[in-house]
Amino acid sequence: MEWWTDVLTAEDYEVGRQIVQRGVAAVYLVAFLSAVAQFPALLGEKGLLPVPAFLERAGGRACPSLFHRRYSDRLLLAVAWAGTAVSALLVVGLPQAGPPWVPLVAFLVIWWLYTSIVNVGQTFYGFGWESLLLEAGFLVAFLGSDEVAPPFLVLLMIRYLVFRLEFGAGMIKMRGDRSWRDLTALYYHHETQPMPNPASRFFHLLPKPLHRIEVAGNHVTQLAVPFLLFAPQPVAGFAALVMILTQGWLVVSGNFAWLNTLTIILAFAAVPDSFYAAVIPTVDPAGSYQPTPLWFTIVVVLAMLLLAYLSRQALANLFARHQLMNASFNRWHLGNAYGAFGSVTKVRYEVIVEGTVDEVGPGARWLEYEFKGKPGDPSRMPRQFAPYHLRLDWMMWFLALGSERGWFTPFLVKLLQADPLILKLLRKDPFDGARPRYVRARIFLYRFSTRAEKRATGLWWIREPQGVLVHPASLRAEVS
Known part of the structure; x- marks a missing residue:
């Protein structure tokens, strides 16, 4: 040897x-x-x-x-x-x-x-x-x-x-x-x-x-x-x-x-x-x-x-005073800096995307798009997906924190177009492949139900509306 x-x-x-x-x-x-x-x-x-x-x-x-x-x-x-x-x-x-x-x-x-x-x-x-x-x-x-x-x-x-x-x-x-x-x-x-x-x-x-x-x-x-x-x-x-x-x-x-x-x-x-x-x-x-x-x-x-x-x-x-988290120092992603959750979010906001085939008004029936992993329907138990990475769902979490980076408006346009590639990334398309007339995005405050609330209602989440992120928009007008 x-x-x-x-x-x-x-x-x-x-x-x-x-x-x-x-x-x-x-x-x-x-x-x-x-x-x-x-x-x-x-x-x-x-x-x-x-x-x-x-x-x-x-x-x-x-x-x-x-x-x-x-x-x-x-x-x-x-x-x-x-x-x-x-x-x-x-x-x-x-x-x-x-x-x-x-x-x-x-x-x-x-x-x-x-x-x-x-x-x-x-x-x-x-x-x-x-x-x-x-x-x-x-x-x-x-x-x-x-x-x-x-x-x-x-x-x-x-x-x-x-x-x-x-x-x-x-x-x-x-x-x-x-x-x-x-x-x-x-x-x-x-x-x-x-x-x-x-x-x-x-x-x-x-x-x-x-x-x-x-x-x-x-x-x-x-x-x-x-x-x-x-x-x-x-x-x-x-x-x-x-x-x-x-x-x-x-x-x-x-x-x-x-x-x-x-x-x-x-x-x-x-x-x-x-x-x-x-x-x-x-x-x-x-x-x-x-x-x-x-x-x-x-x-x-x-x-x-x-x-x-x-x-x-x-x-x-x-050991730096201003430590970077998850940073690459070269184009090959070798010898990187890592870290996670340097800050903790104290409350949970969720962006809920809805569509309707009706004209906007008091009688309009809005239906919710459901994602595979992110919280939506309060009665639905969260699912296990890791180690698989649901990228769109993760970006929806960042969106609720105020980070958009240019992808959300195109996403809403794709929903209005009933784009089949995007719809495949969702758990449920409430329109079964048809085009909605309008879409909107609302913000909700989510929290886990208590044991007593779960026994009484069967809900995993309790949610409260907090406002509108995107008002009703269609392909005939700019989504804003």
Whole structure:
């Protein structure tokens, strides 16, 4: 065995490598399928924010993308389906069965394909977990194949990514909303989070002392535990398990796309094989590895040095007075700054979109468009969608907070046109594909029903009208 194999490999992390490789590939699979289903309606040639118009405005300043020179919906679908196919192969482990260059190329292919999508995705792809997925995919590309032992440097850099993700989230909370510091944030968060799930109401109704314990536990997990990822085993492994447990709590209590799922997957890079053997004694993942090729070791070292260099700004950002949240410092989305919910919304507003086939007046019958994930019908139980990302529903949450970014007026126009691509993104079109005469948008204050209210009415939500965001408008007049 060569000296570089002794220093740079970690033979006791085979299970962790399998979980990380296949898990990250599975998230890419979900992301590409999301693009197939949603991108043409949101960003396609006839979408709400068409990519061709965006590229024309950006000109030479456009970020790297396969679509930089030419975009078409057909090309987008070809890219997304190709990414889906390669991701599926990685999930089942076929490329990993070959020499180390095969999964290296496969992961770099899906990283580049998804980078091409994100870089033209505008506000609909402006989420921190997009950059997290890209950085994770690039990193995991260098984990090698089943033929060679897992590279220790890559596992270490994955832990560093988890550290930046968790510690960044902890610091942005401490620097942000006072409710995180006085331990009251979860008095509100389960109810006001972007997209509650079936268990969110249960968590919201827990006793307030328990909410304070939750927040305190979150601070410990995000501000102290991440440093232990770099400690010797078994400390690093137990630190990872603590993070996996707390991230699982977030999966159960909300819909945050693949943010929590991907964090859980990456944390397994710090869990050694001995942990699995302690639970299931028959587990013996260690195999007879072939010597790691010198070329692969050189590539791994150079790639990790590059990532360390690119992440220097993100590291400094963790300790900066004016910390940035979910920021990319380069066009490749490598070495990013992360963080979530630096501020907590205390009340929940929802924008409810309605249409009518009648003339506007006291007798007009307005019918409500229903979204798949965002709260609407007060009697409807919230659904679980994560790790799938409902992009339109998330943007409706931001809209209720006052952030529109140019997509909502085109959305209302599409409803007036009964655009089939947009209507497919909704749970219910009250007009069954026919065109309404008018649409409008009203604002409601939402809160979870109490236990007594739920027993009496069967409602999950109690809502009160707060005003009008968009007055009745039709295609005959400008929507305003």
